[in-house]
Amino acid sequence: MGILINENTRVAVQGITGREASKVTREMLDYGTKVVAGVTPGKGGQEVHGVPVYDSLSQALEAHPAINAVLTYVPPLAVKDAVMEALHYNIPFINIITERVPMLDAAQIHAYARLRRTRIVGPTSVGVIHPQARVKLGPIGGVNVDRVYxxxxxxxxxxxxxxxxxxxxxxxxxxxxxxxxxxxxxxxxxxxxxxxxxxxxxxxxxxxxxxxxxxxxxxxxxxxxxxxxxxxxxxxxxxxxxxxxxxxxxxxxxxxxxxxxxxxxxxxxxxxxxxxxxxxxxxxxxxxxxxxxxxxxxx
Amino acid sequence: MRLYEFEGKQLLEKAGVPIPKGFYVTYSAMGAVGADPELERIFDELGGREVAVKAQVLAGKRGKAGGIHFADSPEALQQVVEAMVGSELLGETVTGVLIEEKASFEEEYYMSLTYDTVARQPVLAISREGGVDVETFAREHPDKLVLRRFGPIVGLMPWVARDAAAEAGFRGRELRQIAAIAVKLWRVLVDNDARLVEINPLVRTADGLLLALDAAILLDGDARVRHPETNFPPRQATGRPLTERELIAQAIDEGDYRGVAGKYVELDGDIGMLTSGGGGSITLMDAVAAFGGRPANYTEYGGNPPAEKVYRLTKVVATKPGLHGLLIAGGIANNTRVDVTFEGIARALEEIRPEYPIVIRRAGPGEEEGLRLMRELAQRLGLDMEVYGADLPMTESARIIVEKAAAYRQKVEGK
CATH class of the missing domain: 3.40.50.261 (Succinyl-CoA synthetase domains)
Incomplete structure (x- = not known):
């Protein structure tokens, strides 16, 4: 079993329609990660590399109740809102890739995560990888994952x-x-x-x-x-x-x-x-x- | 971003924290021949009594370094200001001074708000012993500095501030005054997205009022975009003005948000560093130093910048006079394209044609093409260049360039 992620991990990507997020979604899928949904407000109904996009996390959860990990890829000033949304739905693991999140927002996110007993890695995380189950969140390892991991x-x-x-x-x-x-x-x-x-x-x-x-x-x-x-x-x-x-x-x-x-x-x-x-x-x-x-x- | 005292005091005043009456005078206001009517007016406005003249620098411990003087007449004020503006203090050029009424006070206290990064909460610090070097004081008398952490969602409640003030030894009216100022400091921290707000000293005047005599504020650079109303001019934190090369480098990232290639700090060593990634660049600096070498600069490019940006950075790094070696290195990139960035480096090296040795170690997307480009360049121009991919541990490349630079230094100095 991996730490925080394993073969049962089902991922929703917040901000999936962004340029970097979309590229990394492709890499994750290629590696074997089960990316089941994406969330970008206003872009519900689209698809990114075959992954359905929803307007909100609540809609994504309704269609994919197995989601148990969220990858946060939204712009810095939108991170607090996105993570609070994930915390509200008791997603057990949240991985924040976004850099340059204001310190006050990070402190508030941490305080609320503690109340909700949720694990967070990040902001400014490059992701998490568990090679045995071929699951990774985030850009970690890039395109040539197996050479290193x-x-x-x-x-x-x-x-x-x-x-x-x-x-x-x-x-x-x-x-x-x-x-x-x-x-x-x-x-x-x-x-x-x-x-x-x-x-x-x-x-x-x-x-x-x-x-x-x-x-x-x-x-x-x-x-x-x-x-x-x-x-x-x-x-x-x-x-x-x-x-x-x-x-x-x-x-x-x-x-x-x-x-x-x-x-x-x-x-x-x-x-x-x-x-x-x-x-x-x-x-x-x-x-x-x-x-x-x-x-x-x-x- | 650190604020000057006069900028910090503006934010305190806006939040209702009492500050002494004062005027900021810049270099551009100076240069008058004979008596300066502006300084005379300021002296009168401040009550026609003794005034304090405080050099505006970002470094701490300014008082001990001679950055605060007093003047009891307009003539004396002009003398002090003229001597101070343009002088060097703690590695900075003083471009402005704050002229304030000289406050008479009976007590000096200490108060600050910042984040405790281990508890990951804001923390209020209060002490009855202010005006001192708080680091040393807190180490020697930890019992006299009260620290109170609190939740960042609810914020600093007045009762928490009162508890902290009581624990620090405040009583009666003063207890309530101290707590009120603490709550205002929390507003300063939140409303401006500051990482640190410090008043040292916070003084009690003869008529029982509390006054912030100094202000140290560190703003969160990551939150500046949500504060367009406080548009403080950019400043350098190295404690010295930017060098010519640093200014050229800074311009690289202006107006082009694709990746970062404009971070460059000039140092006094002889090994040029063209390194990528924040963690990788620092680790390579450490490794060069550990193997006995001296970096000529610090830089870090990353986030997949276009070739043109890296070309310009290479021109800055590799043309510094006195180089005995150049290290072009980074980890195994997750994202940055090696072929694209090396195209920029190769173009610059073709123009510069360095005689000093070059060591390259890099891997990541497009590495085969990128490394081949460099090998071809070395052969075509007859450069003293060693090119490595992932097989060589990144920090081994530091050992190799240190050895080669030492040999080259001996050769050129032996001539």
């Missing part, structure tokens, strides 16, 4: 979308496959933090080791270190934290993602690496060392 024992959680696939590729070159891989986005406030997701990988029978890709800013990595100190390192975790050079840059310079802003000395890569090491996590100095570390722990 083969079934196996390693879970991947990455703040960077592009580096989700690069990390999985390093794992593949080290001789291992992927249980579930996901890009959680680098935003300061997001639905799925390391500390929300790592326990799911601990409980997943397929996963034997977890690789995380962290970034400067925020306190996600520090919170994970604290969680592991309290609950134990139930499976080996290997981490790479990018952005150490940012420590030598003037404060407030924005590099990469919104979350990668080092404000007020908090969330620096050096602090994160030290906290994770103290908790027993193996921390790679250079990204491709993740492969050798993995060979050590899974030997």
């Amino acid at each position: 083969q079934p196996g024992p390693v879970g991947v959680i990455s703040k960077s979308g592009g580096m989700t696939t690069e990390t999985s590729w390093i794992i593949r070159q080290a001789g291992f496959g992927i249980s579930t891989a996901m890009g959680i986005g680098g935003d300061f406030i997001k639905g799925g933090n390391f500390v929300d997701l790592v326990p799911m990988f601990f409980n997943d029978p397929q996963t034997e080791a977890i690789v995380i890709f962290g970034e400067p800013g925020g306190g996600d990595e520090e919170a994970l270190a604290e969680y592991v100190m309290q609950h134990g390192l139930q499976k080996p975790i290997i981490a790479f934290i990018s952005g150490r050079f940012v420590d030598h840059m003037p404060q407030g310079v924005q590099f990469g993602h919104a979350g990668a802003v080092v404000e007020r000395g908090m969330g620096s890569p050096a602090v994160k690496m030290a906290a994770l090491r103290k908790a027993g996590v193996l921390v790679a100095e250079v990204q491709h060392e993740v492969g050798a570390l993995l060979q050590e722990v899974l030997a």
Whole structure:
């Protein structure tokens, strides 16, 4: 079984008629994902690659009651509305691909998701993939998915979308496959933090080791270190934290993602690496060392 | 986006937070020969008493760096302003000053609202000890800084603010005043989509009023489109003016929303970085540094930009004087077309014909065509270029360029 997605996953894509969403829908269908419906207000009745489009999620659910995952691909300022709609209907998993969602909206989405006990990954997620069941949400893996993503024992959680696939590729070159891989986005406030997701990988029978890709800013990595100190390192975790050079840059310079802003000395890569090491996590100095570390722990 | 103090105070005032009376004076208003009647008028309007002149810079800890002066006559005011405007402070050129009535106060407090990214909730911070370096203070006396998180859907209720004020040690009338200002700060945060609103110090004057003496506001860049009414001019956050190359790069993305290729920060190393993707670019910067190299710039192109944009970025990156190597690298792209972007890079390199070594590592849609294009170019022009696809781990490419750049540096410097 995958984390958050599996062979029973039935997806509705919000904003399916958009250029990127439509392209990614094609990729998902080609890979094997069951995309059963799309939602774009005002475009009900159309089809995108054979997937029926509805004006609202309620109409989509009426026609396809099996929908149990929503992929949010609407413009940034429409994300809050779209996700609140999905939360209203108790969709158990929502994956937000859209970037540049305002922080207030992200905080409100998270607060309401907690009330509704729904899992969210994103905003700024590159998607989630579970190769064993050939199901993926979002652009993760692009057009040549199978080169990188083969079934196996390693879970991947990455703040960077592009580096989700690069990390999985390093794992593949080290001789291992992927249980579930996901890009959680680098935003300061997001639905799925390391500390929300790592326990799911601990409980997943397929996963034997977890690789995380962290970034400067925020306190996600520090919170994970604290969680592991309290609950134990139930499976080996290997981490790479990018952005150490940012420590030598003037404060407030924005590099990469919104979350990668080092404000007020908090969330620096050096602090994160030290906290994770103290908790027993193996921390790679250079990204491709993740492969050798993995060979050590899974030997 | 960080706001200058005078801009932040405008937002506070709009929400009903009391601020000292003051005037912002820009560089363009200066340059008068002899006595400046404008400054005389300002001095009179502020009561004809001692005034504070505050340099408007984005960096913190301005007071300690000499950015605040006082003047007790129009002549002294003019002297101070003339000395301050155009001067360098904390790496920034002071283009304007805020002239304010000098407030006499009895107490200095601290108040801020921001987001706790671990709790994923807004958080109110209140302390009776303001006017200090709050980071250090919070570390040394965590008990004296009250933090209160609250739900972002309901917002900051007055009772929560009162609870926090009481816990911080406020009593009586002041407790209610502090709570009222906290609730107004929440309006500032929500109504302007700010990520941080900080008043340090919030002072109590002799007649018992609370006054925001300073304002630090960080706006959420992702929400600017829903605030057309507050159209603050763009600014650079590096703490220095943009370089010529950075200005040229910035123009690349103007008027063309297909992908991003205009992010460029000039650094003082000798390895040019033409890297793609936010995470990949940062990881490659780290790797170059870890292997002992020094990047000449930071950049990240991505989101599938057209060839023309990447061509222009390559011209900026690869023509910087003093380069000893160029790294063209990125992860396995999910979306960005390698053939299209490399077409732009190849066209620029054909014009530049660099003598320094080049290392390429890239994969993704159109990779075969893209890499073939580069190999052909290298052969045709006799470039010192190594071209790798996915088989080479991305960060290994950093090791190779660092080694090749070191060898090339030795060669050219040995001459």
